[in-house]
Amino acid sequence: MTVIIHDLENTELQTIFPQIGKDTVLVSEKGSIKNCIGCFGCWIKTPGTCVLKDGYENMGWILSQAETVIIISKCYYGGYSPFVKNILDRSIPFLLPFFKIEKNETHHKQRYKNTFQLVVHFYGENITSQEMDIAHSLVKANAINLHATSCKVLFYQSFNQIA
Amino acid sequence: MKISIINGSPKLGKSTSELIVEYLTPLISKNNSIEVFNTNTTALNEGQLSGIICSDTIIFAFPLYVDSIPSNLLRLLIGLEKRQFPSQNIMVYCVVNNGFFEGKQNHIAVKQIKSWCAINHLIWGQGIGIGAGEMLPFLKDIPLGHGPNKNIGNAIKQLSFNILTRQGGEDLFISPNWPRFLWKVQSSLFVWYPRAKSNGLKKSRLFEQVQKNYLDNIKQLEQKGKKQ
Ligand SMILES: Cc1cc2nc3c(=O)[nH]c(=O)nc-3n(C[C@H](O)[C@H](O)[C@H](O)COP(=O)(O)O)c2cc1C
Numbered sequence: 316m317t318v319i320i321h322d323l324e325n326t327e328l329q330t331i332f333p334q335i336g337k338d339t340v341l342v343s344e345k346g347s348i349k350n351c352i353g354c355f356g357c358w359i360k361t362p363g364t365c366v367l368k369d370g371y372e373n374m375g376w377i378l379s380q381a382e383t384v385i386i387i388s389k390c391y392y393g394g395y396s397p398f399v400k401n402i403l404d405r406s407i408p409f410l411l412p413f414f415k416i417e418k419n420e421t422h423h424k425q426r427y428k429n430t431f432q433l434v435v436h437f438y439g440e441n442i443t444s445q446e447m448d449i450a451h452s453l454v455k456a457n458a459i460n461l462h463a464t465s466c467k468v469l470f471y472q473s474f475n476q477i478a
Numbered sequence: 479m480k481i482s483i484i485n486g487s488p489k490l491g492k493s494t495s496e497l498i499v500e501y502l503t504p505l506i507s508k509n510n511s512i513e514v515f516n517t518n519t520t521a522l523n524e525g526q527l528s529g530i531i532c533s534d535t536i537i538f539a540f541p542l543y544v545d546s547i548p549s550n551l552l553r554l555l556i557g558l559e560k561r562q563f564p565s566q567n568i569m570v571y572c573v574v575n576n577g578f579f580e581g582k583q584n585h586i587a588v589k590q591i592k593s594w595c596a597i598n599h600l601i602w603g604q605g606i607g608i609g610a611g612e613m614l615p616f617l618k619d620i621p622l623g624h625g626p627n628k629n630i631g632n633a634i635k636q637l638s639f640n641i642l643t644r645q646g647g648e649d650l651f652i653s654p655n656w657p658r659f660l661w662k663v664q665s666s667l668f669v670w671y672p673r674a675k676s677n678g679l680k681k682s683r684l685f686e687q688v689q690k691n692y693l694d695n696i697k698q699l700e701q702k703g704k705k706q
Contacts, residue, residue, distance in 0.1 A: 358670065392590040403543075404544055412669075422578070443593075449589045
């Protein structure tokens with residue numbers, strides 16, 4: 316399964332991905348998303364599922380089914396746009412609360428055996444080289460923490476250049 | 479000097495960021511007017527946003543979420559950028575705390591605030607990254623600068639000096655003065671297991687995988703989204 320997390324209008328997305336197959340899940344903005352409130356309920360109350368019920372509570376499970384995760388986001392300060400970041404913040408039920416040490420750094424243990432490739436498309440008119448550096452470090456860190464098998468970061472002036 | 483402190487933690491209750499603000503405030507309050515803005519319940523109103531952009535100094539205290547700035551604070555940063563700062567003589571500092579032991583893992587979030595600062599033509603002051611953030615409330619009765627609070631105390635002291643003298647400083651990334659292996663064991667024993675138990679969950683349930691097939695449900699939601 317491919318998961319596409321994006322901040323585009325659905326019509327915009329269709330221009331770059333005209334054929335979206337049945338095995339693709341789109342995570343799109345529906346105007347209803349709530350902030351993560353840092354309660355850790357997704358670890359210690361309803362393990363694996365976020366306690367906020369707004370249609371985005373299943374991100375942990377969705378990631379557990381993914382072979383590829385594609386993120387399409389406007390770039391802000393070298394990172395994701397608020398909606399995409401909100402989705403990622405709501406995705407920690409994918410992991411376990413418990414820690415492990417790898418390469419002398421702490422990370423979370425996996426809840427699922429599943430791993431995926433991570434591909435991030437950042438778009439924006441004036442992405443600076445400083446922002447690109449931040450974006451590279453960020454996606455690399457995300458890939459490690461989400462146990463992705465590989466990661467790729469690409470930059471575009473406009474979303475419609477994403478092929 | 480007018481100092482605005484923004485607590486970027488979205489936690490509804492007490493947060494480590496709030497504790498950090500409590501540590502910092504008395505050290506910088508002499509002859510300064512300090513206002514603390516919380517972002518956890520409601521979005522800041524127009525008056526509050528105008529207040530922030532008219533500050534001499536802005537300090538962000540926030541948690542690291544997925545290796546970067548949490549989405550609630552990101553929205554606020556974009557909101558402030560849209561308003562345009564009346565002066566470029568504003569100093570910006572930040573204290574980021576994270577769950578993992580190594581404060582170093584906050585370096586990306588610090589760079590993001592630096593980037594926000596550059597885009598808004600403000601003056602970058604200093605960034606502090608504090609690891610093992612969930613442990614800090616357990617240590618709050620130990621004076622800063624002592625025992626496990628030694629490194630945090632030193633960092634907060636340096637930061638407060640730089641804020642008062644309107645200077646920049648090297649970014650500092652620290653962890654509590656405490657063995658990492660002990661912290662790791664304690665986090666399960668004193669944090670995750672007791673919290674689960676208080677919710678009536680056995681240990682084994684924490685490892686549960688979600689099995690239900692939500693796929694149809696998700697597809698339906700997507701369809702709804704498209705129709706809107
Ligand atoms: C959604 C979410 C994502 C998080 N991501 C990270 C992370 O990437 N790295 C990390 O070290 N800690 C991470 N944490 C842990 C928080 O940074 C940590 O709990 C912090 O102490 C919370 O600070 P606060 O009490 O000021 O909100 C995350 C926590 C949440 C709720």
